[in-house]
Amino acid sequence: MDKTASQNDTGASAARRRLLDTATRLFYTEGIRAVGIDRIIAEAGVAKATFYNHFPSKDDLVLTYIKEQDRLGRDAVSALPEQPPRAMISAIMGRISAAVVAGGWRGCPFLNAAAEYPDPTSAVRQAIDARRTWHHDVLRELLLADGDPTPSVTASLLVALSDGLLEAAYLDDPKGVPALVAEALERLLVRR
Amino acid sequence: MDKTASQNDTGASAARRRLLDTATRLFYTEGIRAVGIDRIIAEAGVAKATFYNHFPSKDDLVLTYIKEQDRLGRDAVSALPEQPPRAMISAIMGRISAAVVAGGWRGCPFLNAAAEYPDPTSAVRQAIDARRTWHHDVLRELLLADGDPTPSVTASLLVALSDGLLEAAYLDDPKGVPALVAEALERLLVRR
DNA sequence: TCCTATCCAGACAGGTCTGTCTATTTGCAG
């Protein structure tokens, strides 16, 4: 998961920043429903009234957490050096390996959140939808530029592989995942 | 998700069976932490004392739910007609399509549960581990018999694809998944 | 200096959660 949140911060309040950082850590490592407001404000060293001054409700905090993770991921992709489509696809998929070997991996925050939010019309689920659409679209356009004959299908397969390997890194063996990412790219992309 | 639980039932009590069926439905569609004991016993039409007579705690009920889903999945694979390895692999992966087009798909129950159980030493997580090991091993042995040069790697990729496509069916488009399953097999298995 | 915005500490209400307990009823085996 992206952790460089404290830097480019939106919202501009030390207390708010501490709240969001603490919530991000706790929601990610322990689950959303499992973590209460009292716990977050205690570990952030913030009063309850201050919390409700910055976030109208817990759900709003959750939504902010999800949207920030989304933004950080997109920013990281935007910051990748310009390179040919095929190399760019490898670089994007390579972010999986980077996230996973760092340690403390607890699965994809978006998939974990989706498991706790069954209502597809909820704001959290819609934010997750937006994230997934972005991911698919980025890959599809790169595949199109790379000359892939079925860019949308290949993009769907790459998204599925990403999700599956992120789960494998959480539940099975993180160390084996980078090799699997490379192997998957070999097999899913058209040989040239 | 497998729903033919009421038949081959272990535990042999009508109340217990009703409790487990109701819990399975609610845990799956709404999440585990989101569903309380009071809700389960109300919908199952069972008294609270009866519940705690059959299950020592809620966690025990959750574990029973996970283990039953695991058993149903393994039974379904065992019941597949005998066929050559490659066809058997297709049949196993084809269960994804079957599960997903049935409607009411809310994601893989094991991945959803894992999102809510961060502690890898918990009984629930260990049951999920066992399930994942079984899945990988079944595929690896079939791939070995099929002459795949790297059966373990290919099995890991197939497991990742399964997980990813099950998530795609939940969060993106269920209708597109069967075609993606077929396409993934084409690309991941060695061409013969 | 004073005013205002932000913050902290913590009580409180109203609800929900798990798990225990009492007291009663049902139904089947001997």
Add this chain to the structure above:
DNA sequence: CTGCAAATAGACAGACCTGTCTGGATAGGA
């Protein structure tokens, strides 16, 4: 018919949850 196992309804304790509120501390700009 008797006796026992299992079921019922529901109160209860103790903990935790979200969200509101009061009251006081702090700090920076006019």
